[in-house]
Amino acid sequence: MTTDVFTPWDIRGRNVRNRTVLAAMTNKQSYDNGELSDEELRWLALRAEGGFGVVTTCAANVLPTGRTWDGELGVYDERHVPGLARLAAALRDAGALSLCQIFHGGYRSPRRLTGGQPVSASDITLDIDSFEPARAMSRTEVRECIEAFAAAAERCERAGFDAVEIHGAHTFLITQFLSKELNRRDDEYGGSLENRYRFLGEIVRECRARTGDAFIVGVRLSPGVPRPHAGLSPEETLEILPWVEDDGADFVHLSLKNAAGVASAARTDRTHTVAEPEATDGALFIPKAREILSERVRLFACGGVFLLEQAEQVLANGADAVAVARAGIGHADWPKRLADRRPIDRPPYTAERLADQGLSPTFIEYMRGWSGFVAA
Numbered sequence: 001m002t003t004d005v006f007t008p009w010d011i012r013g014r015n016v017r018n019r020t021v022l023a024a025m026t027n028k029q030s031y032d033n034g035e036l037s038d039e040e041l042r043w044l045a046l047r048a049e050g051g052f053g054v055v056t057t058c059a060a061n062v063l064p065t066g067r068t069w070d071g072e073l074g075v076y077d078e079r080h081v082p083g084l085a086r087l088a089a090a091l092r093d094a095g096a097l098s099l100c101q102i103f104h105g106g107y108r109s110p111r112r113l114t115g116g117q118p119v120s121a122s123d124i125t126l127d128i129d130s131f132e133p134a135r136a137m138s139r140t141e142v143r144e145c146i147e148a149f150a151a152a153a154e155r156c157e158r159a160g161f162d163a164v165e166i167h168g169a170h171t172f173l174i175t176q177f178l179s180k181e182l183n184r185r186d187d188e189y190g191g192s193l194e195n196r197y198r199f200l201g202e203i204v205r206e207c208r209a210r211t212g213d214a215f216i217v218g219v220r221l222s223p224g225v226p227r228p229h230a231g232l233s234p235e236e237t238l239e240i241l242p243w244v245e246d247d248g249a250d251f252v253h254l255s256l257k258n259a260a261g262v263a264s265a266a267r268t269d270r271t272h273t274v275a276e277p278e279a280t281d282g283a284l285f286i287p288k289a290r291e292i293l294s295e296r297v298r299l300f301a302c303g304g305v306f307l308l309e310q311a312e313q314v315l316a317n318g319a320d321a322v323a324v325a326r327a328g329i330g331h332a333d334w335p336k337r338l339a340d341r342r343p344i345d346r347p348p349y350t351a352e353r354l355a356d357q358g359l360s361p362t363f364i365e366y367m368r369g370w371s372g373f374v375a376a
């Protein structure tokens with residue numbers, strides 16, 4: 001039996017009105033001290049009003065050393081709580097489950113924003129544009145960072161959020177620990193896959209331990225993210241899923257290139273270079289992940305979805321929910337449009353259209369850097 005996109009469901013006993021998720025999107029609209037702006041609130045509240053079942057914030061940093069972009073939301077200080085509370089209330093009032101994505105940028109956090117040398121699992125120098133050499137975190141710093149993730153989760157809960165999504169995807173600190181190439185530590189956080197996973201596992205466990213029974217803790221992973229910059233192979237990703245479950249995660253969110261289909265072409269974009277395109281195509285990877293995880297652990301899948309047929313295919317592949325990023329920028333009411341069978345179009349979108357969909361001039365300017373997104 002196929003699951004309908006509009007069938008209600010639950011995570012950790014919390015009811016969700018449909019199977020749609022707005023994926024985390026950095027949008028540069030908050031204040032430089034990490035406090036929420038009205039623009040960031042509006043952009044997300046409009047998506048909750050547009051019918052999304054789950055609405056995720058941008059990647060919000062858990063420590064000042066983890067700041068990666070200008071105008072990035074913070075969850076590292078008590079001063080962030082009132083803004084987070086306003087956001088959580090707006091999402092709840094519009095009927096969505098609220099989810100805050102928590103992260104640390106690691107080597108991707110520039111000195112310009114943090115005031116210090118970037119940190120990572122190991123000393124790293126990479127031959128990529130504007131790369132700043134990173135230094136290895138001490139064991140004390142690793143422990144402090146795990147504690148910072150847990151404190152951030154606790155703040156989110158206090159602010160009224162339903163959930164946190166621990167950002168273990170793409171090329172940020174957690175994937176730098178997971179990566180065979182980048183993590184060359186010789187302590188218990190480096191070496192074998194079990195050891196490289198330990199940082200993420202302890203974050204999941206601490207977030208779980210520090211929050212209440214109703215609070216939801218999930219993990220985002222991206223199998224096949226470009227190597228050697230960070231990440232796990234598809235096979236390694238499948239290997240850690242039982243550990244993620246045992247450590248207490250309530251959901252796993254797979255960031256894929258093509259969550260609906262098969263045989264996507266190997267391409268590079270801002271978030272992915274799929275090393276093994278067939279292995280990470282949703283039709284092949286999602287069923288494997290679903291088989292490994294118990295029913296308790298909900299599976300979100302994201303990547304390349306715009307149309308209702310694609311969303312249905314992601315669910316048919318075995319996901320419990322389908323997440324979108326770009327489709328949700330172009331259509332604040334993407335779920336309602338699907339339900340009403342109204343047309344969905346793909347980028348490029350005009351700047352006027354994006355403003356009409358609740359993006360501030362700052363966010364629209366940021367999107368001009370995404371090839372082919374904003375019409376000339």
Ligand SMILES: Cc1cc2nc3c(=O)[nH]c(=O)nc-3n(C[C@H](O)[C@H](O)[C@H](O)COP(=O)(O)O)c2cc1C
Pocket residue numbers: 023024025026027058059101167169170220255256271302303304305323324325326327
């Ligand atoms: C503007 C923009 C910002 C993004 N920022 C984040 C982020 O903060 N955290 C994250 O995990 N993924 C981020 N992503 C990746 C998306 O969540 C998603 O995985 C990717 O865009 C593929 O989904 P799509 O094909 O529906 O766009 C971002 C994507 C876009 C377009």
